[in-house]
Amino acid sequence: DTGVSQNPRHKITKRGQNVTFRCDPISEHNRLYWYRQTLGQGPEFLTYFQNEAQLEKSRLLSDRFSAERPKGSFSTLEIQRTEQGDSAMYLCASSLARRGNDNEQFFGPGTRLTVL
């Protein structure tokens, strides 16, 4: 399977714990995006990387959230001191930025986080 993969698919944690999610993009894609989606809503942008550089972060990304893409391949999203309001689906997408390319984003299956 050469699509975007995310792990774990589901995570249940207690309030106050830290969690980390992983995203493996399509191998040749240089851009990687993180989104958060709650029930009945569209995805909300959190942050994106071009190669290993984090180029933009949403105001939604509080100090408890941190994302890395150390080698320009896979990425991790960590949430510290989780709160019940963090419960959501966390989606990762990747795209290939190239002249004349429409920058289509390919999404992974998401990680469903439940904070008890």
Place this chain on the structure above:
Amino acid sequence: KNQVEQSPQSLIILEGKNCTLQCNYTVSPFSNLRWYKQDTGRGPVSLTIMTFSENTKSNGRYTATLDADTKQSSLHITASQLSDSASYICVVGLSGGSYIPTFGRGTSLIVHP
């Protein structure tokens, strides 16, 4: 403020019937508009993409239209199937160097047998 509004919020139809979903946007400067299908518990999958100069695009039983003057798009589904039950999300991309598209909230479609 860049916004994408979709209607209806939800829709229930019988298998075999046609339906049309609407998307209005205020995103500027406009680059492209995509319709995504998102099955429950899955990530979105692209159905169609249209740029400023295109006013219709088909993908099987899905046909998208774009009126860049009125900033409206529609997604028409012909001869619906049970597998069409999903959320359909309209996404508008910006030109000028921003790579963060604006997402609508989606229309939840349920197809009943």
